[in-house]
Amino acid sequence: MANRAYLRVWTRDFSQTTLIAQFARFLTTAPLSASENAFKELVVQPIDATELSLAEWDLKDLGYGAAEVAALAAQHIDLDSAYIVSAKWDLWSFDVETLKWMNKPEPLTLTCHGPEYDGGLAASEGHFTADLGFEHFFTGHGGLLAPGAASNPFESSDHPLEHTFRQWMSVPANLKEYHAKTRANIQQLFGWVEAIEQALPVERSELWSEGEENFEARLDAILAKR
Numbered sequence: 001m002a003n004r005a006y007l008r009v010w011t012r013d014f015s016q017t018t019l020i021a022q023f024a025r026f027l028t029t030a031p032l033s034a035s036e037n038a039f040k041e042l043v044v045q046p047i048d049a050t051e052l053s054l055a056e057w058d059l060k061d062l063g064y065g066a067a068e069v070a071a072l073a074a075q076h077i078d079l080d081s082a083y084i085v086s087a088k089w090d091l092w093s094f095d096v097e098t099l100k101w102m103n104k105p106e107p108l109t110l111t112c113h114g115p116e117y118d119g120g121l122a123a124s125e126g127h128f129t130a131d132l133g134f135e136h137f138f139t140g141h142g143g144l145l146a147p148g149a150a151s152n153p154f155e156s157s158d159h160p161l162e163h164t165f166r167q168w169m170s171v172p173a174n175l176k177e178y179h180a181k182t183r184a185n186i187q188q189l190f191g192w193v194e195a196i197e198q199a200l201p202v203e204r205s206e207l208w209s210e211g212e213e214n215f216e217a218r219l220d221a222i223l224a225k226r
Contacts, residue, residue, distance in 0.1 A: 003135040003211035007193065008126030012201040014115065020074045022200055023083060023112040026128045027066035029195040031188060033088040033105040038063045041086040044076045048118040054081065073112075080116040084109065091137045091188075092181035096165050101181055106133045126206070128196075135209040138189060139218055140182050144169060146221035179225070186219050 011022055032038070044055040055076055059069070073083045088105035095102060109131040113122035132138070139145065169175045193205060209215040 003209055005132040005135045005138055005209040007130040007132060008206045009128040009196055010203045011127050012203050014127045016077060016079050020070050020077060023073060024066050024070035025199045027069055029192060029199050030087060030110060031089050031192050033090045036088040036105050039069050039085050039087050042069050042072055043084040045082040045084060047080055079114045081114045082117045083112040091185050096161050099168055135211050137185050140178060145179055145182060146225050183223055186223055
């Protein structure tokens with residue numbers, strides 16, 4: 001199963017009275033897809049992930065933005081609840097089977113953790129989190145890009161798709177394009193983090209992934225390589 005990447009954000013003065021306002025500002029920063037530029041769903045999750053949801057709204061085709069979603073969430077303000085929003089954002093992805101690039105909408109999940117949700121999960125996981133999608137959108141596959149900074153260097157196998165991929169990337173022009181498209185994804189992500197820091201009283205933020213020991217360092221290395 002492919003590794004996933006995440007963003008965690010902690011803010012100052014996060015409380016029951018500021019939660020909805022900060023949540024709205026967080027949602028406002030989201031780089032929504034050009035073709036699907038509205039939020040898709042809001043779920044209010046009480047206590048922890050094992051509980052049934054308290055409320056769910058299917059927002060497809062309603063065109064709801066940050067203000068409308070925050071207004072729905074405000075109907076169920078509770079320190080032990082999480083507010084989970086589904087959306088899409090545009091990322092470059094490489095199809096190994098067709099050997100073609102696509103810039104298309106990919107799932108983006110945004111969550112606001114009440115400070116008492118799941119035993120105080122927010123302290124370790126962030127007041128706000130984003131499931132960014134597959135790690136390779138930002139690192140490329142294996143250690144192909146900036147291999148010296150990779151925690152998971154590419155290991156060769158006999159799989160036909162991998163063989164095709166390696167052959168394709170052995171052409172300098174193809175590898176250069178792979179690097180450029182991956183850099184574009186990273187730049188969009190970094191631009192979003194900057195927008196969050198401007199919109200919210202951010203105490204700290206963290207980018208991490210399931211496959212990299214230091215995800216941010218890997219992204220910096222890919223950006224730095226020309």
